[in-house]
Amino acid sequence: MCAIKIPESHPRYESLKTRNKLVLGVKKGIVCLEGLIAHGRGEAYDYLLGEKTTEFAKDAEYAASALLLVSKNPVISVNGNVSALVPKEISALSEIIRCPVEVNLFNRTVKREKLIEKIFSGSNIERKKEERIPFLESKRAFVSKRLFVSDTVLVPLEDGDRTEALRKMGKNVISIDLNPLSRTSQTATVSIVDNITRAVPNLISFSNEMKNYKAEDLMEIFGNFDNKENLRKTINLIKEKI
């Protein structure tokens, strides 16, 4: 295994620190090797976006915060990479939103699932997977009752199949995915095209700002957001940057 030692002054410090967290996650058994490859794909798009939160991503994060707060039964669904990169931030967000966290792994092993659930043990975590998402073949279909009846699911770093299946169930899906062209981004209700290490802190700060807003005001913020248009602008931004 290789380790990278990088001084804080390095121009790509943040990106390299993130990589180190994932490498450490692999050593702890939290992150899957496939997760490292997926992270690399994200890095390529982050590079094209200038490695910062775009104004369009900020708009999506603002709308997503309003949607999470106004939802009756929101749930946050996490995987290995999310757990390695922003565990405290996800716990903090789940407290503000008052919603459970549920672990759902693409390359699931019971051992890895238990390790990750331990990370979120201070949070309101859903463990019992008694229901099944229709239109989804894989074991990822097994979910808790809470997620099954939820109205909104925040799925950072989700795959397209599951996003589509959740949408088919009539749920609002908030995705965090650096590829604006992915099936996940193209299918979600609110598609946040941003690095998860920047997106989740932004969701925390917007949710804190809005947590005492009236439901009708939250609905208006969410209603004013046009996801298709926002994605189009992000794709155009990448075209310009290239």
Place this chain on the structure above:
Amino acid sequence: MCAIKIPESHPRYESLKTRNKLVLGVKKGIVCLEGLIAHGRGEAYDYLLGEKTTEFAKDAEYAASALLLVSKNPVISVNGNVSALVPKEISALSEIIRCPVEVNLFNRTVKREKLIEKIFSGSNIERKKEERIPFLESKRAFVSKRLFVSDTVLVPLEDGDRTEALRKMGKNVISIDLNPLSRTSQTATVSIVDNITRAVPNLISFSNEMKNYKAEDLMEIFGNFDNKENLRKTINLIKEKI
């Protein structure tokens, strides 16, 4: 560690088979975890290029084959990912070109270097690193006399620093890098923007085709190739695809 079992009929079979080779490479100690992330970055660009060799990549591969054949002292420099993905192909190419293979690792350990050298033990492999590339701080600067005096170096999956340093030494550098915007692609003499699993077989087939060509004909093929223009066309292609 996670394994992916994929049927041949799967639309992304090639891409997933490649991932499996790298995951296996990690388990064998050949591939570095950082190498998986780097591969993911490549995957993102490959996706934007349609996961096939573009006509511009083919032109670069044709020119690169001519340049390798007409060079007096070409060398192939390989890293962990190259060794996991196309070991036999690199050996075959080094035989046609009649040039040595040298291992150079970004995250170097003696153990990993020895493991990789063993993979190429049937080839003309350079082990003694007695010279040092100027303008390069890292340990990657240490190279064999053969590479030090070479006129052309094929560097599949190289980093920008080393490509620049080799260019400053006046060498021709042939890169294989899926990101046409990378410093490596922008600095190389011939920049092949293609997946290494497709590029090396193409180099073998073109080199076989041209191996009896006269030096002047090879020089003409290489001379007719405009790398800057070729890169520009590839970047425009990505823009169109997005």
